[in-house]
Amino acid sequence: xxxxxxxxxxxxxxxxxxxxxxxxxxxxxxxxxxxxxxxxxxxxxxxxxxxxxxxxxxxxxxxxxxxxxxxxxxxxxxxxxxxxxxxxxxxxxxxxxxxxxxxxxxxxxxxxxxxxxxxxxxxxxxxxxxxxxxxxxxxxxxxxxxxxxxxxxxxxxxxxxxxxxxxxxxxxxxxxxxxxxxxxxxxxxxxxxxxxxxxxxxxxxxxxxxxxxxxxxxxxxxxxxxxxxxxxxxxxxxxxxxxxxxxxxxxxxxxxxxxxxxxxxxxxxxxxxxxxxxxxxxxxxxxxxxxxxxxxxxxxxxxxxxxxxxxxxxxxxxxxxxxxxxxxxxxxxxxxxxxxxxxxxxxxx
Amino acid sequence: xxxxxxxxxxxxxxxxxxxxxxxxxxxxxxxxxxxxxxxxxxxxxxxxxxxxxxxxxxxxxxxxxxxxxxxxxxxxxxxxxxxxxxxxxxxxxxxxxxxxxxxxxxxxxxxxxxxxxxxxxxxxxxxxxxxxxxxxxxxxxxx
Numbered sequence: 001x002x003x004x005x006x007x008x009x010x011x012x013x014x015x016x017x018x019x020x021x022x023x024x025x026x027x028x029x030x031x032x033x034x035x036x037x038x039x040x041x042x043x044x045x046x047x048x049x050x051x052x053x054x055x056x057x058x059x060x061x062x063x064x065x066x067x068x069x070x071x072x073x074x075x076x077x078x079x080x081x082x083x084x085x086x087x088x089x090x091x092x093x094x095x096x097x098x099x100x101x102x103x104x105x106x107x108x109x110x111x112x113x114x115x116x117x118x119x120x121x122x123x124x125x126x127x128x129x130x131x132x133x134x135x136x137x138x139x140x141x142x143x144x145x146x147x148x149x150x151x152x153x154x155x156x157x158x159x160x161x162x163x164x165x166x167x168x169x170x171x172x173x174x175x176x177x178x179x180x181x182x183x184x185x186x187x188x189x190x191x192x193x194x195x196x197x198x199x200x201x202x203x204x205x206x207x208x209x210x211x212x213x214x215x216x217x218x219x220x221x222x223x224x225x226x227x228x229x230x231x232x233x234x235x236x237x238x239x240x241x242x243x244x245x246x247x248x249x250x251x252x253x254x255x256x257x258x259x260x261x262x263x264x265x266x267x268x269x270x271x272x273x274x275x276x277x278x279x280x281x282x283x284x285x286x287x288x289x290x291x292x293x294x295x296x297x298x299x300x301x302x303x304x305x306x307x308x309x310x311x312x313x314x315x316x317x318x319x320x321x322x323x324x325x326x327x328x329x330x331x332x333x334x335x336x337x338x339x340x341x342x343x344x345x346x347x348x349x
Numbered sequence: 350x351x352x353x354x355x356x357x358x359x360x361x362x363x364x365x366x367x368x369x370x371x372x373x374x375x376x377x378x379x380x381x382x383x384x385x386x387x388x389x390x391x392x393x394x395x396x397x398x399x400x401x402x403x404x405x406x407x408x409x410x411x412x413x414x415x416x417x418x419x420x421x422x423x424x425x426x427x428x429x430x431x432x433x434x435x436x437x438x439x440x441x442x443x444x445x446x447x448x449x450x451x452x453x454x455x456x457x458x459x460x461x462x463x464x465x466x467x468x469x470x471x472x473x474x475x476x477x478x479x480x481x482x483x484x485x486x487x488x489x490x491x492x
Contacts, residue, residue: 096362096378289368290384294464298382301375308377309364316366316373 003089006097010105012086013120020073020129023081027073033057036206036216036264038154039067042147044074047135052143058200058217058254058262070126072150076135085116085131099306108153110305112139119149119305123157140246144221145204151218152304155206161314164300166202167215167266168192168337170344174266176205176215176322177274178296184274184329187228188336193258194232195337200266202254209314213268213321222257223249232333269347270323271296277328282339284325284349292324325349354403355441356396356424356433363432365393370451374432382464383430386457388412391448392423393461396433399442408444411455423459430463 004012020043027043031053034040037060042053053074075082088111102109102120110119115137121128128150132138152162166177166185177185189202200217208214229235229250238256245251254262273287273295297315301308329336343349362377372390374383385393388410395405402424406417427433 094378095380288371290371290373293366293368293373294382294384297373297375298380298464302380308375308380312364312366312375312377316368319368 004086005089005091006101009098009101009109010107013102013105013107013109016075016085016118016120016129016131017122017127019082020075020131021127023075023079024073026080026082027075028079034060034067035151035218036060036208037065037067037158038151039069040072040147040151041069042072042074045076045079045135048143049074049136049138049146052146055253056143056146056219056221058220060216061261061264068126070128070150070154072128072130072147074130074132076132076137078135082131085118085133087116088113095305096308099308103306108149108306110149115139121150121153123153126154128153144223144245144251145219148204148219149305151206153306156304156307156310159210160206160208161311161318162204162218162300162304163207163215163296163315163318164203164303165205165207165215165296167200167205167268168340168344169198169200169263169266170196170341172263172265172267173269173344173347174198174200174215175270175272175340175344176207176213176268176296177272177327178292179273179275180295180299183295184276186223187232188274188327188329188340190222190224190228190232190234190257191333192337192340193222193254194237195334195341196259197337197341198260198263198266199254199258200262207314207318209317209321213318214265215268216265217254217262220253220255220262221251222254223247223251225249268322269344270325271319272325272327274327274329277330279328280330282330282336283328284339284343285328286349287324287326289319289324291326293319323348354424354435355399355401355437355439356427357399357436357439358397359431359434365397367394376431379431379465381430383432384462384464386455386460388452388455388457389423389459389461391452391455392420392459393427393432395444395448396424396427399436399439400444400448401441404441404444408449408452410452410459412458415459419459423461426461430461 028045032041077084108121118131166189186202189199200215202222206216206218271292301311365374372385372393405420408415
């Protein structure tokens, strides 16, 4: 097969999908996890992702909704019958052009050039393949939010969306925290969890607009840089911890610090844009929907391959449905958590 | 001189939404976002629907009447950003009374901000970590 370009991209995607399905029996491991309205079954080999595709998720509890079955193959040439991934040729690569060409063929896809790493998904049949050069040859962010593009494509196909947002709640109601990296989302979520609030995610949550704005958990991982780790007292709280991850952050699980099991959903009552203010006390003030949209949508759309226009419309709809506020963060975790808890309990500032 | 022209949205990959009268535009191809002030949003509405730029000179906004220079500068920006394109054979649309009233109610000067920190040329991951000066696809090294 010649190097991949826009003209043969859809053919290559179909070839990769068919190859994995044909070799299904050769994948040594099967991992299954129940997610909201979805049973995700991953066929793969041993290695760094084998645990992540189970432990990296929060299994949906008490989810009586019918679940569709989604199959993902994590493939590499070490699995009998799987050919080495092709490289992208010399043709210009643009994310939008790549996604558009696949969408015209009814497919979804993503490519990370440095590793010849491909992800292809057929949303109609709910089958996907992650093709790598070797079993641990995946981008460093993959274990923290495993198989994220596949979930993005699958849930987008049913009108839901993975949002790049944090969340905090109490009594089944909650607030979405929007902003790009460094805005204070993760620190705010950890502050809330340590002080008795619930969360359905600090970086990605699954949003459903079919009955109000509801957020569901998918990924179990939380992250904090060393400064936040120290400020929030996590070293003492966690006892032991692993090494810094590829972002220079400590990585741990939500159930390491939460006082209650992760709720299966939070009904969102507001969209908040956190801001590190440097002031002593936290405050919550209205912010324009335009500013809230710009805090929420760009990173959510940039981090999820394809589906750009539908994502833009979805996040616009979400932003119009919720009152929007700027959350100026104080310095004490308990005070931040208390401010948010009071807001949620009162239903407003 | 831009103010004699009629313009249209540059391509089907330019999409926009309005929030309480303030427009947010996304260029699907590049991943760049554009946020408009309230008066900028009204001008975007007018220009993108075929109102000739010349008709907008002298229109009163909350910050005062718009000069031909104001309009020219704003249109030049939108052309440079690839959001509008000139058209030669489209019929001119009138500036509606509603839009005139909305322009009079604005409080902010003409402005469009570009949000391109997550645009394609510098986004490699996913997880918002890139060395911006190096461009795509240089992953930010952990410190």
